[in-house]
Structures are given as structure tokens and as C-alpha cells.
Amino acid sequence: MRMFENCKERLNPIVLTAGLIAGVLSAPVQSKELNIYSHRQAFLLNPLLEGFKKQTGTKINIVFASKGLIQRLIAEGPRSPADIILTVDIARLQQYANKGLFTSVSSPTLKANIPAHLRNPNGLWYGLSKRVRVVAVSKDRVGKDEIKRLEDLADPRWKGKICTRKGSHVYNRALLASLVAAHGEATAEKWARGMVANLARKPQGNDRAQAKAISQGICDIAIMNHYYYFQMKKNKNPAQHKWAESIRIVFTNQGDRGNHVNISGIGLAKHSKNKKLAITLMEYLSSKQAQSLYAEVNYEYPANAAVDASREVKILGEFRADQLPIATIAKLAPTAQRIIDRVGW
Amino acid sequence: MFADVLNRRRLARDPVDGWSVTTLILSLLLIGPFAAIVVTATGDSGGLWSHLMATVFPRYVANTLWLMLGVGVLSLLFGIVTAWIVARFTFPGSKILEWTLLLPATVPAYIIAYTYTDLLEYAGPVQVFLRDMFGWSSAHDYWFPEIRSMGGAILVMASVLYPYIYLMARTAFRLTPASYFEVARLNNRNLPFTVDLPLARPAIIAGLALVLMEVLSDFGTVEFFAVETLTLGIFNVWLGMNNLTAAAQIAGMAFIFILALVIIERRARRRQRFNNTSGRATTLPAVRVSGGKAALCIVLCLLPIILGFVIPVGVLLSFVVKGLAITNVDALLSATVNSLTTSLIAALAVMTIATVMILVTHYQKHPVLKALTTISALGYAFPGAILAIGVVFFAGGVDQVAASLGASNGILIGSVGLLILAYVVRFQAVGHGAITSGVNRLSPNIMSASFVLGRSFTSSMAVLAPPLLRKSLMAGGILVFVDVMKELPMTLLLRPFNYETLSTYVYQFAKDELLEESALAALTIIIAGLGPVILINASQRNKI
Incomplete structure (x- = not known):
């Protein structure tokens, strides 16, 4: 603000008011x-x-x-x-x-x-x-053990059945980075391409919106962070209880590296x-x-x-978490973003 | 010869240099954050461009251009048609429509996006109603337009952005001298197309420029509707690839694109003059219409109000009525006070600075100052978060200097003063547009007459600017006020500790798509914007 003062007298009231507010708010630190x-x-x-x-x-x-x-x-x-x-x-x-x-x-x-x-x-x-990134599936339309691994989402049998938020969201980017760590960049890209080909609609909304889409029958499978399931159950809006009730939470890769965290x-x-x-x-x-x-x-x-x-x-039960050092995810995030750009997730 | 005398007289008696220096310092202050972005952009982008060009970049550019075109055309239609109707006709309800047409400006774009999705998506009341009525059972039984799309984004953005064009065009239409119409009528010409529109062109362009810059810099709406524009690309590069340099490069390119548009438009009307040399008493009186014509006027004016105000406010109200909103009165109250205070100060600051800069460059015709003034008013073209980075880096530099002079904790970062500076940098465009179109309409003779009467430049400006530019000052002032009320990304990043405005309050819930819970705060943003809109509109009507 001092800069204004130098340049113009007529600004003074503004400078003073703003300065006053700034002064009050940045009172001496205790x-x-x-x-x-x-x-x-x-x-x-x-x-x-x-x-x-x-x-x-x-x-x-x-x-x-x-x-x-x-x-x-x-x-x-x-x-x-x-x-x-x-x-x-x-x-x-x-x-x-x-x-x-x-x-x-x-x-x-x-x-x-x-x-x-x-x-x-x-x-x-x-x-x-x-924060565990799980797969949510429709209780009614997807059988109990039909999805076991994250890799299954690229299977062409799920064509038109999957919903996700945008790939470039930090949660999805981290998830893809965990796949890069597990299989290397080329295989992770192949997975991403296959998964994107299975999407029921263009990626949109947040994690909660994917559960909503399952409850509406727009798709059968979604990727989400586990805690949204409980937040929806406890939400003031009864509509969200229905979204939560329509899905089942699947921890992926329990037989191998564990679920991405x-x-x-x-x-x-x-x-x-x-x-x-x-x-x-x-x-x-x-x-x-x-x-x-x-x-x-x-x-x-x-x-x-x-x-x-x-x-x-x-109530979700015990699960096996991916033991990959978490810092590796951060290191591979830019690689994951490039894959996301290439496959248009 | 005469002009020569005038010039000499002015130079001899005037502290012209003082004003030029003031303008220079102001423009450098405003350009400082842009410069910080440019410096950021000069780093090494790590070979990211070949990747971007081969993958997402062409799509981002195409989407951005389509969005600009769509929103531009639709908001021109909404804005010009309604402004012309309101300026030329009176009919039952026209006084009310005149100010209600401004109301959509109080609705933040990210909120209207949310409310439309709630209303029109598969689970929304509209589709549920249709399914019940026609007995459809699933999404496969019928076709319904997808609201989360390019078309949806164009519709909702134009619905809240057209008031920029409406307000500027209305002011211009109202000030068009009646003599022009008389001449046109004698020549049997179409009045709106030969007189109204050409004369209002600077005002309409000023409004359109604001709309297009807003579209280019928007993040909230395009992210919500999953429309992949350049802004989305900027964030992916910055946050996803940890590459702020490349992000700043994309932002800089968008900025240059806007600058080019401004220059092209200015060139196109370089030889034209829009001065009003007749007195105010001779403007055209509005024509009274009734019956079918009045009904048509009402419908045309109601359409954008319903789209941009009634529907989103209705949805928000329904959240509140259903008891889904959190009602923390204390938090809301302090956020409201903060929002109102900063918006008011920022509006005053922007309009004062814009008036000084434009009057000085308009009457002193210094080419370098004029260019700097123009550039300093383009902050609107940067996405808010990127401009916030520019502001914070610039302020960091200032604080470092201040620290070396003894203010060890710095003076800017973390203060409300920095927020105000940020608002001025971003919304200077709005003040600049309003004042420029006002000044263009002034007769150069007025200032000359004042000089001949022996007044200095300073006192001419002080005496003449407030009454002659009052309408433009008011128009610009309202728009800055409601813009600051709605502003989010800069406020979020630059605010002091524990400082909430209404928009940051809304965002903490909206971030997780929980707008229901912040519906009351969202409504407060809109309601707080209503007061000034109504008051100032009333003052706009009064004859001087």
C-alpha cells in the first residue's frame, strides 16, 4: 500500500482504510x-x-x-x-x-x-x-468377485460401464502413478487407454458424483476414495444415502501388491x-x-x-495396502500426467 | 494555430509532468504482477511443449475458441437486445426490468454451473418429471441434452456475463443524440443499425472484451462442466507436471492473444470518432409501447433474467428451504462484512485509478503511457490463480525491498492491502472499459474550453470528470463491486490468516461439490450484490 501513497494524494482515504484493516488483522504476534x-x-x-x-x-x-x-x-x-x-x-x-x-x-x-x-x-x-482409492461397483449389477484388480477395469467386457472423475485430478494421477510403479510406463498407458475406452461418459464431477451415477444406472463401476462412501451415508441430504446404498466397496489387488493408498x-x-x-x-x-x-x-x-x-x-473389513514407498508416487506423478494427456482421460 | 496556442498555454501553466509520472507509476504497479508471470515463463519448460502439442494442446485451443465464440455471440444477443429495448421503449414493467437485467451479474459462474447441473442432470427434477410423465424408465429411453458440455457452458456463462454488455450498451444508447436519428429518419434508414449500434460500438466492444477475457480465464465453470480449455491445461501443467514455467507460458500466450484482439479492434476504428457534441437535453425520449409489442419486449427481457438469476437463485433457495444449508450466523456475518468492505474499497480504487490514467493518456496523448495503460488493463485475461501467483511474486519482491529498508516482516503479503492490490490488478479492465467508453463520448471541446478559461489540467479534470463521467463511473463501479464479491482464486491464495469472504466460505464446501451446505452463503453473495445494483441503477436514471 505504501506504493500507492507515493504516487497519488487523492488515494489517501483508500490507503488509510485498507491500511487500517490490514493493521488490525495483522496485529502483533503473541x-x-x-x-x-x-x-x-x-x-x-x-x-x-x-x-x-x-x-x-x-x-x-x-x-x-x-x-x-x-x-x-x-x-x-x-x-x-x-x-x-x-x-x-x-x-x-x-x-x-x-x-x-x-x-x-x-x-x-x-x-x-x-x-x-x-x-x-x-x-x-x-x-x-x-486415503484408500477403491473401486465402487453397483450392488445390483456387478457380481461379488467380478472385479478383483485395478487392472480388470481395462477389460473390454466393461465397455460403457465405467465412470470416473477427470484423470488429471490429483487422486487419479496418483493412482496411475502407482500402476506405473507396478508395471512400467508402457503397460500403465495401455491400461489407461483400455479403461478410458470403457468409460460410460466423459470424465466429470468428483468422486461422490461417480457413486451418484452408479445409483442412477449411468454406469456400474467407479473409482473413488473410500471416505466418500461414509460421508454420503452421513450426509444431511437423504438422496446421498441412496447413492451410498447403491454401491459396494472393492479393495483391489488383494492377491498381489495391495490397494493404492x-x-x-x-x-x-x-x-x-x-x-x-x-x-x-x-x-x-x-x-x-x-x-x-x-x-x-x-x-x-x-x-x-x-x-x-x-x-x-x-465394516469394510481388513485390507492389504500397497506398501510402495509413498514418495515414489510423487516422483511418478508427472509421468502419469503425460499418460493422461496421451490417452485423453 | 489555435491548437498551438492552447498547447502552449497548457504546457506553461500545468503540472502535466506530475500527472504523467503518476500514470506511469500506476501502470507499472499494475503491470508488475504480469511481469512476474513473464519472468516465470522465461524459465526452462523441460521440453514439455512437444508433448503438449502432440497431445492436448490443439484440443484445448479449439475448445477455448469455440467457448469464446459461443459465449460472445450469445451474450451480445442478450445484452444488446435488452439494452436497446430498455433504452428505446417504455412499457409496463420496464422500470423494473431495467435493473433486474443487471441481477445475473451478481451470480458467480461456478454457482450457476452447479445449480444447472443439479436441475438438469439425470437425477434432477426436470428429467425425473419427464420420466414420470412419459413413463420412461432409463437413460436409454430418451434423449436429453447433457448439461455438462460445451453447450451447457456457453449457456450458463452467457447468462451471467451478458450484463457487462447490457450495462455499457444501455448507457451508450441512452446518450445517443436525437439529431442523429432525425437525420437517419430523413434518409429513410434503419435506425438501430445505422445509428444505435455504430455509435454504441466502443461501449459494446468494451463489454464484449470483458466477457471474452472472463471466458478465457474461467476455471470453475469449465472444470465443473468438464470442458477442456486452456485454463484447464494451465492447471494440469502447473500442478500435475510441477511445471509452473510451462503453465506461465500458456497463460502468457492467452494474454498475447487478447492483446492482439484489442489492438485489431482499435485499429479498425482508428479513424472513427464517437464524440457527442450536442447537449444532454436532446437525447431521444423512449417510446411508449403497449399490447403485443410490450409483451414481446417483456418476454425478451425476462429470458436472460430467468436463465441467469431466477433459476440459480431458485435452486439455492430450495436447498435452504429443504434445510440442507449450514446456518452459522457468526461466520456468515463476518464473511459478509469482509466481502462488502473489500469490494467497496476495490471498486473505489479501480474507478479512481482508471479515471486518472485514462484522462491523462486521453488528453496528453503520450504513446508510451497510452500503451502501458492499455496493457495494465488486461489482467482479466489471466486465470485468477495464475494472476495470484504473479501478484504474490511481485509482492514478494516489494516485501524484500521493504525488509531491506527495515520492515522486517514485509508489508504486503498476508495483508488485506495485498488483496486490494490484487483486485485492482485483475479488475482494472472493468474500470478501464467503462471510463474509456465514457471519455470517447466526451467532446474534446469541453476540455479545450476549460483550458481557455484558464483552468489547469488538474482543476479541469477535478471539475469536469465527476459530472461528465458519472454514469460511466457508476457503471464500472457496480461491475467491479460485484466482480470482487464473486472473486475466488486470488482471495483464496492471498488472504490473511483466518480471513473468510463469502466466496471463500462457499468454496470450502463447493470444493467437494457440497454446495447445498453453503447455499445460504451463496445466496448472501447474490443478495449483497443486489443493494448496490439497485441503488446505483436508480442514480443512473437521474438526470444531472
């Missing part, structure tokens, strides 16, 4: 405060933070955005107020690490709570919850002014108390192996 840049919406994050706020008396400030927080952090450089970064997928988490925006944390608590394949070997980031995760900002307190928060989020909230509130699988999935989620 000692017990943590600043979070989050890719997860604040209303989903707050329930997880309540316990920490009560226990430590810390005030927590959040900016939520889905794109560009990396660039904001880069532009802020050493002046950045951010202490903690939270993401909802591995690719973005790894990008913060690649750009040198995280600082490594070696906390025995975090190491004990989070299994090795769900954290960065150098402690740059830690996974907090697992993505993570939401956390990292400590390199220029955090409150590193000690920030690490306390990271440890808290990996603790039993917070991890069971991840399970209860968002129906995600806790990253902490000592914490059970929520009662609702348990």
Missing part, C-alpha cells in the same frame, strides 16, 4: 501462536486441532487454499509467518520438500507413531492419514519462528487422541498403526 498453511479446508481441520488448543493454550491461525500456497511460501522467503504446512496428497507434500521449503524434524515420537513407508526418510514430512501429511516450514511449538503440534497430530479423530471425523485410516479405523469404516 508468543503462543501457530500459523498453518493448509490444503485441507479449515472446517475439516479445526476439530483435529481443538484438543491441542485446549492442552497448550495455543492460538492457531489458518490459511486454506487449494493451489499456489507453495508459491506464496517461496515469495515470502525468510519473512514467512508459516509454521506448519498440511496437504491432502503426497505429490504436493513432496513438492514442498523438493523446493526446500520444509526443514527436517527428527522426533522420536513421530518416528514411533508414523510407519516408515508413510514418512520421508530425512524427516522432511510425515503422513497423518491414509494416498496420504494427507504435514511438514515443518523452513522459516518457522516457532519450531519447537510447531513440532509439538506435529507430534500431537500423530498421537492416539488426534489420530482417532482423523478416523472418527473424516473416516480416513489413521497413519498411526496403533490406532484403529473408526467403527463405521471397520
Whole structure:
């Protein structure tokens, strides 16, 4: 705003008003405060933070955005107020690490709570919850064991039967990256081409919309993240209960590498002014108390192996998760995007 | 000779340099974020282009052009026809239609996309009704247009974007001197096509330019409708391939494309003048119509209002009535206050800056300043999130300088001031369009007369600009106001901690396609836009 001042007197009232508001909002920082840049919406994050706020008396400030927080952090450089970064997928988490925006944390608590394949070997980031990308099939129109592997979706017998959101969505890109890791780029591309040829309609909507399409008979098979199933069941809108009731959740590849899993995760900002307190928060989020909230509130699988999935989620039964180091998914994401462009998913 | 005298007089008595420098600094401030994008684009794209050209790029370009063409034609039809009807005729309800035609401007495009899908998809009430009525049992029994398509995107975008054209064209039609019509009538010419449209061309083009830039930069609607445009490509390259450089290159190309369109259009009417040299008293009075003609006028005006306002608001209301909306009064209230405050400040800032820059470049005719002013008003052509990146990098540079001067925490990033700057950068196009079409209509004699009377450039501007440009200022001001109310990607990224506006509040739910839950906030965006629209429209009608 100072720049305006130099150039023109008549702008003064505007400058003053804006400056005033800015001043009020960026009031002096108190000692017990943590600043979070989050890719997860604040209303989903707050329930997880309540316990920490009560226990430590810390005030927590959040900016939520889905794109560009990396660039904001880069532009802020050493002046950045951010202490903690939270993401909802591995690719973005790894990008913060690649750009040198995280600082490594070696906390025995975090190491004990989070299994090795769900954290960065150098402690740059830690996974907090697992999000399982499952196949949803119509209860009525697809038999119990007809789909067993992700690879089955490319079988021409399912022509015109599959619905998905766009391939370039971060969840699908990660899924395809897991196929690249399993079979190599050429085979993964062949799979993608076959799957796209089976689509009932052009890719659209989000995961929930695919379940809706199954309930409407537009298609029989969809790819979705497991927790949407429970969110639909609990939604205020009774129509969504029907969508959930029309589908059955299938964990894929149980006989071989296991079902693809993505993570939401956390990292400590390199220029955090409150590193000690920030690490306390990271440890808290990996603790039993917070991890069971991840399970209860968002129906995600806790990253902490000592914490059970929520009662609702348990009805899906035990499943075998792909043990691929999660960082590999992030590394292969650009390759997956190129395949997506080539096959037009 | 006379002009020479005038010039010398002006130069001798005027702090012209001060104004030129002001304009220069303002334009550089506004161009700063574009420059940051250009710098980003100069990096190495890692050989991505051959991949893009061979795969998705041609499709993205074609889709973008079709969308621009479709939305452009449909919003011209909606905007010009309704503006002409309202300006030339009075009929029962015409006073009400006049301002209700502006209402669709208050509806964010991503919300209208959502509501139309809810209404027209397979499970929506329309298709359910049809199935019940005709006894169809599945999607295979009948054909119904797919709303998530190019056609759907064209329809919903034109339905909320036409008010840009309507408002600008209406102002121009109203100000057309009656003498022109008298001449045309004596020559037995078709009035709308020989007088109205040619004279309103700068205003209509200004509106159309805004519509096309909005189409080019839109992400929410095309993503929702799965129409693969350049903007979608930009995001895939940026977020999917971790390649911000190539993303900035695509955005830069789209920007150059818009710049080329602006230059071509300007060349085409280089030799034309649109000044109104007669007084206000001689504009054409509206003709009273009744019966069939009045009915036709009403139907034509109602159509875009129903499409762009009644239907989406109806759907949102039905969510609220069904009890699906979350009603957190405190959060809504503070978000409303934030939205109103920033929108008001941004509207004032944009209109003030646009007026100064255009008056200075119009009357001082400095070619470099004129070019800079034009370029500085093209922020609208960048997708909001990309422009936000430009703004944040630019602000990072400013903060670094500030830090070296002692403000160790920086002054811009994380402040509401940065949000305002971002809005000004993005919506300068709107103010620029409104003021330019207003200034083009002013007679050059007015300023000259003022100089002859001994007034300096500064005092001429201060005395003459507010009354003569009042309508344009108001028109531009409303549009900036409602645009800022709706703005999402820049607000999301650049806002301070714990700061919600109505659009960020809506987005946190809409992100997961849970618009039902934010229906009340979405309605508030629309309602908050209504007040200013109605007030300002009323003031537009008053004669000076």
C-alpha cells in the first residue's frame, strides 16, 4: 500500500482504510501462536486441532487454499509467518520438500507413531492419514468377485460401464502413478487407454458424483476414495444415502501388491519462528487422541498403526495396502500426467 | 494555430509532468504482477511443449475458441437486445426490468454451473418429471441434452456475463443524440443499425472484451462442466507436471492473444470518432409501447433474467428451504462484512485509478503511457490463480525491498492491502472499459474550453470528470463491486490468516461439490450484490 501513497494524494482515504484493516488483522504476534498453511479446508481441520488448543493454550491461525500456497511460501522467503504446512496428497507434500521449503524434524515420537513407508526418510514430512482409492461397483449389477484388480477395469467386457472423475485430478494421477510403479510406463498407458475406452461418459464431477451415477444406472463401476462412501451415508441430504446404498466397496489387488493408498501429511516450514511449538503440534497430530479423530471425523485410516479405523469404516473389513514407498508416487506423478494427456482421460 | 496556442498555454501553466509520472507509476504497479508471470515463463519448460502439442494442446485451443465464440455471440444477443429495448421503449414493467437485467451479474459462474447441473442432470427434477410423465424408465429411453458440455457452458456463462454488455450498451444508447436519428429518419434508414449500434460500438466492444477475457480465464465453470480449455491445461501443467514455467507460458500466450484482439479492434476504428457534441437535453425520449409489442419486449427481457438469476437463485433457495444449508450466523456475518468492505474499497480504487490514467493518456496523448495503460488493463485475461501467483511474486519482491529498508516482516503479503492490490490488478479492465467508453463520448471541446478559461489540467479534470463521467463511473463501479464479491482464486491464495469472504466460505464446501451446505452463503453473495445494483441503477436514471 505504501506504493500507492507515493504516487497519488487523492488515494489517501483508500490507503488509510485498507491500511487500517490490514493493521488490525495483522496485529502483533503473541508468543503462543501457530500459523498453518493448509490444503485441507479449515472446517475439516479445526476439530483435529481443538484438543491441542485446549492442552497448550495455543492460538492457531489458518490459511486454506487449494493451489499456489507453495508459491506464496517461496515469495515470502525468510519473512514467512508459516509454521506448519498440511496437504491432502503426497505429490504436493513432496513438492514442498523438493523446493526446500520444509526443514527436517527428527522426533522420536513421530518416528514411533508414523510407519516408515508413510514418512520421508530425512524427516522432511510425515503422513497423518491414509486415503484408500477403491473401486465402487453397483450392488445390483456387478457380481461379488467380478472385479478383483485395478487392472480388470481395462477389460473390454466393461465397455460403457465405467465412470470416473477427470484423470488429471490429483487422486487419479496418483493412482496411475502407482500402476506405473507396478508395471512400467508402457503397460500403465495401455491400461489407461483400455479403461478410458470403457468409460460410460466423459470424465466429470468428483468422486461422490461417480457413486451418484452408479445409483442412477449411468454406469456400474467407479473409482473413488473410500471416505466418500461414509460421508454420503452421513450426509444431511437423504438422496446421498441412496447413492451410498447403491454401491459396494472393492479393495483391489488383494492377491498381489495391495490397494493404492494416498496420504494427507504435514511438514515443518523452513522459516518457522516457532519450531519447537510447531513440532509439538506435529507430534500431537500423530498421537492416539488426534489420530482417532482423523478416523472418527473424516473416516480416513489413521497413519498411526496403533490406532484403529473408526467403527463405521471397520465394516469394510481388513485390507492389504500397497506398501510402495509413498514418495515414489510423487516422483511418478508427472509421468502419469503425460499418460493422461496421451490417452485423453 | 489555435491548437498551438492552447498547447502552449497548457504546457506553461500545468503540472502535466506530475500527472504523467503518476500514470506511469500506476501502470507499472499494475503491470508488475504480469511481469512476474513473464519472468516465470522465461524459465526452462523441460521440453514439455512437444508433448503438449502432440497431445492436448490443439484440443484445448479449439475448445477455448469455440467457448469464446459461443459465449460472445450469445451474450451480445442478450445484452444488446435488452439494452436497446430498455433504452428505446417504455412499457409496463420496464422500470423494473431495467435493473433486474443487471441481477445475473451478481451470480458467480461456478454457482450457476452447479445449480444447472443439479436441475438438469439425470437425477434432477426436470428429467425425473419427464420420466414420470412419459413413463420412461432409463437413460436409454430418451434423449436429453447433457448439461455438462460445451453447450451447457456457453449457456450458463452467457447468462451471467451478458450484463457487462447490457450495462455499457444501455448507457451508450441512452446518450445517443436525437439529431442523429432525425437525420437517419430523413434518409429513410434503419435506425438501430445505422445509428444505435455504430455509435454504441466502443461501449459494446468494451463489454464484449470483458466477457471474452472472463471466458478465457474461467476455471470453475469449465472444470465443473468438464470442458477442456486452456485454463484447464494451465492447471494440469502447473500442478500435475510441477511445471509452473510451462503453465506461465500458456497463460502468457492467452494474454498475447487478447492483446492482439484489442489492438485489431482499435485499429479498425482508428479513424472513427464517437464524440457527442450536442447537449444532454436532446437525447431521444423512449417510446411508449403497449399490447403485443410490450409483451414481446417483456418476454425478451425476462429470458436472460430467468436463465441467469431466477433459476440459480431458485435452486439455492430450495436447498435452504429443504434445510440442507449450514446456518452459522457468526461466520456468515463476518464473511459478509469482509466481502462488502473489500469490494467497496476495490471498486473505489479501480474507478479512481482508471479515471486518472485514462484522462491523462486521453488528453496528453503520450504513446508510451497510452500503451502501458492499455496493457495494465488486461489482467482479466489471466486465470485468477495464475494472476495470484504473479501478484504474490511481485509482492514478494516489494516485501524484500521493504525488509531491506527495515520492515522486517514485509508489508504486503498476508495483508488485506495485498488483496486490494490484487483486485485492482485483475479488475482494472472493468474500470478501464467503462471510463474509456465514457471519455470517447466526451467532446474534446469541453476540455479545450476549460483550458481557455484558464483552468489547469488538474482543476479541469477535478471539475469536469465527476459530472461528465458519472454514469460511466457508476457503471464500472457496480461491475467491479460485484466482480470482487464473486472473486475466488486470488482471495483464496492471498488472504490473511483466518480471513473468510463469502466466496471463500462457499468454496470450502463447493470444493467437494457440497454446495447445498453453503447455499445460504451463496445466496448472501447474490443478495449483497443486489443493494448496490439497485441503488446505483436508480442514480443512473437521474438526470444531472
